């Protein structure tokens with residue numbers, strides 16, 4: 001077999017893979033009509049309140065006899081007057097300012113008390129964690145309104161004191177949120193790497209941890225502001241506010257006392273309180289969608305997504321006039337013109353696999369090699385039909401005469417039965433709640449009609465076959481009780497149990513140490529020889545390719561740039577990228593070492 005370098009003529013003209021940026025979430029937020037409407041409403045409320053010193057027709061407490069219980073659209077009083085003859089529009093404007101000020105105090109005090117406490121408890125742990133947790137639990141047990149009434153007896157109508165205390169009462173929600181996120185992030189490898197680099201805790205928290213908690217904190221803040229509006233109104237409504245100052249709650253209280261004479265005076269503050277609270281809660285939801293991972297796809301309008309999917313499906317499937325790209329007749333599995341793309345926030349599609357062709361024949365192990373992010377796993381997942389639901393897929397995956405991409409039911413039938421999968425991370429692919437045996441028997445019985453006893457004896461035989469010394473014992477162990485190498489053997493056992501024709505192995509040895517790697521590669525080779533399996537071995541390691549594969553396809557930026565038998569590619573690489581990859585790898589000498597005798 002000779003090597004086939006595959007040209008990529010229009011590479012330069014094609015769009016760059018995925019466009020990402022820190023401002024992407026802002027774009028996504030602004031693309032959401034609901035979020036936009038909420039932002040416009042809240043901005044208008046802000047301007048309405050802040051402009052009161054200049055634009056309000058009257059002072060908040062200015063009274064006029066002719067405005068007493070005046071209905072809306074009375075000349076000089078667009079929204080009418082209250083029971084004391086004060087202009088409702090003016091009081092609403094001044095009241096908005098006071099209400100927003102109250103919300104800012106609540107937010108700031110909750111942030112100041114909750115976020116640092118969560119950071120310290122989650123990151124430093126030690127004695128601080130249980131102590132802060134205890135204080136947080138204590139605060140949460142305090143009845144908020146009762147506390148505010150008690151405070152009123154001490155300080156009188158003091159907005160700053162009341163709202164600060166309420167902010168502290170809300171702080172545990174931030175504390176718990178931040179602590180939870182920090183606990184998850186502090187064990188990440190990049191945090192360990194930062195520690196090893198000698199960064200101080202303050203710098204690690206400032207640079208890495210704060211960035212991780214920013215999204216949940218922003219979302220929570222929208223909800224706290226919404227709650228703040230309600231609580232400020234409630235405090236004033238109960239008569240705990242300053243009667244000389246206009247606020248939405250105070251206006252509501254006065255209007256309620258006068259409801260049978262002037263019903264309209266209730267409508268205005270009640271509407272503002274409800275709409276502002278609603279806008280903040282809806283904005284919080286929109287922020288969650290925009291900030292959370294994967295929201296880009298959700299943000300794509302349905303019609304735009306359908307159009308992109310149709311464009312993908314309509315791409316020509318055989319492009320060569322000579323029909324070179326038709327599925328190979330002697331192959332178990334033929335991939336032709338495979339394309340995978342993901343919708344982006346700017347309503348385009350970023351292609352991560354760009355027209356891949358592959359054949360896997362019975363008894364052939366094909367390596368799929370390339371740098372990280374070149375699209376190897378996406379190609380493998382397309383064959384198995386386990387791509388993210390947001391992926392747009394085009395091209396052919398022909399197995400046993402059927403195009404699996406065109407028939408998801410056929411793809412589901414073949415997955416696990418005729419096309420099996422060996423994953424990269426053995427430990428995370430076993431369920432920690434069940435024993436090895438339970439998982440293998442369950443998997444086997446899902447694809448073959450066997451009794452529990454038959455499945456068990458088959459699994460035990462297979463465990464022995466994949467090199468597990470005491471199958472009866474390992475059968476009863478939980479995943480955490482076995483080593484990584486043993487877990488990979490268990491997964492290989494699970495993959496071959498159903499008697500597949502093809503195995504897709506995605507970097508099956510990457511997570512293992514060198515000795516175990518060699519043993520697992522030997523096992524895969526033996527299983528191929530025994531069962532005549534076809535295999536697609538995804539790897540970025542040319543050493544593994546040299547050791548195990550018959551053929552290899554080299555992938556770069558979503559394309560196969562060169563394909564052929566291993567020896568030809570190693571001896572005469574033709575594509576510059578293959579040469580580059582080979583020169584950066586300590587290449588294994590393929591010449592057979594003569595043995596004595």
Ligand SMILES: Nc1ncnc2c1ncn2[C@@H]1O[C@H](COP(=O)(O)OP(=O)(O)OP(=O)(O)O)[C@@H](O)[C@H]1O
Pocket residue numbers: 017018342352370371372373374375376377378379388540
């Ligand atoms: N759900 C997704 N949404 C958007 N882009 C994705 C998604 N999944 C993968 N990608 C992108 O697809 C590209 C190819 O990813 P893939 O996992 O196939 O790379 P790979 O060659 O297997 O790399 P590695 O060796 O690191 O696993 C990457 O740029 C990745 O960011």
